[in-house]
Amino acid sequence: MGHMREIRGKTMKKVLFATSALVLSAGFASAEVAVSGDGRMGMIYDGNDVQFASRARVLFTLTGESDAGLSFGAKFRVDQENYKADPYRSAARGSAGQIWISGTYGKLSMGDVVSASEAAIGDLYEVGYTDGAVAFDSEEISYLTADGNNLGQGPAVLYEYGINGFTFYASATDGSDRSWGSVTFGDNTEDEDALSNKVAYSLAAKYEVDNYNVGLGFGKHGDAKEIVLGAEGKFDQFSVKGVYAHYKDRSAVDAFAAITGKNPITNAAGANVTGDYNFKSTIGLSGAYQADALLVKAFWRQDKFTTDVVGLSNEKYNSYGIGADYDLGGGATLAGGIIDTDYLQDTVADLGIKFKF
Amino acid sequence: MGHMREIRGKTMKKVLFATSALVLSAGFASAEVAVSGDGRMGMIYDGNDVQFASRARVLFTLTGESDAGLSFGAKFRVDQENYKADPYRSAARGSAGQIWISGTYGKLSMGDVVSASEAAIGDLYEVGYTDGAVAFDSEEISYLTADGNNLGQGPAVLYEYGINGFTFYASATDGSDRSWGSVTFGDNTEDEDALSNKVAYSLAAKYEVDNYNVGLGFGKHGDAKEIVLGAEGKFDQFSVKGVYAHYKDRSAVDAFAAITGKNPITNAAGANVTGDYNFKSTIGLSGAYQADALLVKAFWRQDKFTTDVVGLSNEKYNSYGIGADYDLGGGATLAGGIIDTDYLQDTVADLGIKFKF
């Protein structure tokens, strides 16, 4: 559970102290708020123009421990708190960031959590100083649940439990888009058969031994299902990761929206698609090579879509990316990447510096 | 003035240091920013469905002291800064959070302050891990001024002065919803007779001795008035608090909006009410019992409405709540509550964990 270790690492590194007295003593308040940040600056090529692109963000990591040794915590970024602007991006509403408890029996997280499948398998390696954002994050696998979907049901849960190299994951939404108190998510429909009132859940397992891991995930929301298989290995300076996702009865309009941020799909004549248009599968492969401060990364993915729409045929969308990171030390990394994707019908690129604070 | 002590306590616990040199020396920069937080995770029953409900928040507490010993400070949460999304929920616009100066002559606060009545008397005991949010905070007394009202006039002021067990409070808005500079609140009307251009003020006093306190408050905005009386006592492990609020010429549509977040009131046929519909009074009672880590709390309130609307009769709305908190130590509390309120015409409940960081 590298994720948990990472959180703890950050907290150790940037914890806020209690009082000057406490700093000099061995005693330590168990509950604290750590403030860290990241940023990036550089240039992107959007397929037509070269543009400046930068950002700065601050992350809060809240941690504590109960008398009985139960760990708890929460984290969210300043830009994940949009209380009045967007009910689906507010840590104070539970629709962004996460809060968790953790003990002998595993870790239970709530909020804008990833699905079990995503927690077990994750995405392909991201390239460039914008971490793939220049190409709509085309290194990201489109998981059926969580991952930007099912937001209308409010906070979701993710449970993780690790034993003997195995980690088991389970995630679910609550199957209700009803409002309560002053918190409003979704369309508040009373129709229990509506997709927005169906539990979206996922189950997954991961096995890690030495430098290898394999993961298997299953997800379901209404009629739509996913099975995702992933494997990763590190051999000396090389890392390789492969992911295969198979979907059943998954509407391609949603998938398209999830992947590209564009909705809906139009045919060659520019008219909207009518009929079924399903997202069938994704196969993805990524590799990395580390030589001292230099890290070279690449990925390829192919998404298959099937359709019975008149005048349309089944389609394969390919995306390729390659990039290099150069670690400047102290939290700064020079990075650049080139991504070619059928979704953008373009080759895009970026070059800049990433920072961790 | 337990409120002030609490602020200072938090600051002492989580103050950010000045420099490594300063940490090791006795000297200490007088102005500082403390970062603390809270969170909760669990399940609510909204009357129809069980739903996940979680949140995480971060609070900034800014404090300093002038050369002459005048204390000053400010506080606001990240979710209270919605600069562009909501002019009425932005600490940078003075419409959320508070800023204050404090000295021998009392404490003067400005911003989204509570009214004098509310500062002296407050609300009934809140139950459940959502602190009553699952039932639209039905433990909250609906004070006439501040407390979500009068926001169109921008920042309000609250003055507090304590002597010999007495604390005196005075609060007011500025009686103007005009815009100035680039700050816009309200509808900027020039009609000086409009309610939005009338000062909303409140005067109150509280007397504390040992484990008892009584408070009396008066409020006025336009023709509407309130008189609120509160009393609280602690007897060994028991606490009891009662509040009686009497309103005069207070439109029930506004009161309903303040209490329920729903507006306007409709009659049985679903048509909007025409005619007078006044919020007449609230009587509320709450009690608590503490046994080691366990705290059991309950409240009851009854709101009376009078009307001359044809086909409607005077109404009594009852709300009941009971809950229990179990302190897990380190800032974590297991809590659950059940609330039945005529406003929701439903029984709702919650069960989860609250955290303080």
Next chain:
Amino acid sequence: MGHMREIRGKTMKKVLFATSALVLSAGFASAEVAVSGDGRMGMIYDGNDVQFASRARVLFTLTGESDAGLSFGAKFRVDQENYKADPYRSAARGSAGQIWISGTYGKLSMGDVVSASEAAIGDLYEVGYTDGAVAFDSEEISYLTADGNNLGQGPAVLYEYGINGFTFYASATDGSDRSWGSVTFGDNTEDEDALSNKVAYSLAAKYEVDNYNVGLGFGKHGDAKEIVLGAEGKFDQFSVKGVYAHYKDRSAVDAFAAITGKNPITNAAGANVTGDYNFKSTIGLSGAYQADALLVKAFWRQDKFTTDVVGLSNEKYNSYGIGADYDLGGGATLAGGIIDTDYLQDTVADLGIKFKF
């Protein structure tokens, strides 16, 4: 480069420590997040009414250093992060706050940076506890580029290099309002001749010796140009600063919007202006006198507009301001100001306390 020194000063004063071990050792994590704040409370006179006006803000300053000694950092306030509410006021989108790298060859900043002209010359002295906000910041020179303009092109860059008392500045937008990835600025037009797709740039230089400095700046966006000259001197307790800005082919509607926040200009009959209405020049003068804790400041400016609109004549808009600050120590300053400006056709004033945390 007083600006850089100020940033470093704040960081030194309020840096968050790494771990308790690190605090006691000489070692120090190079990357950190400092949290500071400011606030104000008092009363303003808007020309018609006296109103309460307050605010509280928190600033994050992120700093680090690469192994080779390259400094880097970023800063933004909580109220500058409006991710979903306003794409032009989000540090996480690069449209608010700044991020920079700095080394032997100068400092390169990206984000919502000031223009080269503004960096070299700046504004007139601000008066009052609202720092001129009560009068729409009429002490601010209306620079042609950056400074609220050109936001549709996303992040801009500013380069600063200092040698032997000289500091050279260059700033530019990227000349493209196209969206990329999930980041959207501007209207995403493909028309390369549109003003929103033209680079807005500025070049400037400043020379400082002892207590004197002079600055010269040039700016261009499309057909519009600016030349700005500024000079400042400190003589014992007196400071004087003068600015002259000359504009060519600068539409007055935009300028008016930039200065007053009101748009567009209407003639006496209330009809919108048609024809050319150009912002021709600004001449401004400000002075300050410091006597122990007391600081008296004043400014005057005159903006000239030329027009060929039938029924309108060339216009001069004058603005005057005077104010006094009294330093209370510990970060608190009592301040008041009076500003009379033709833009408001009114005299406005403020009186209150400013805080630094």
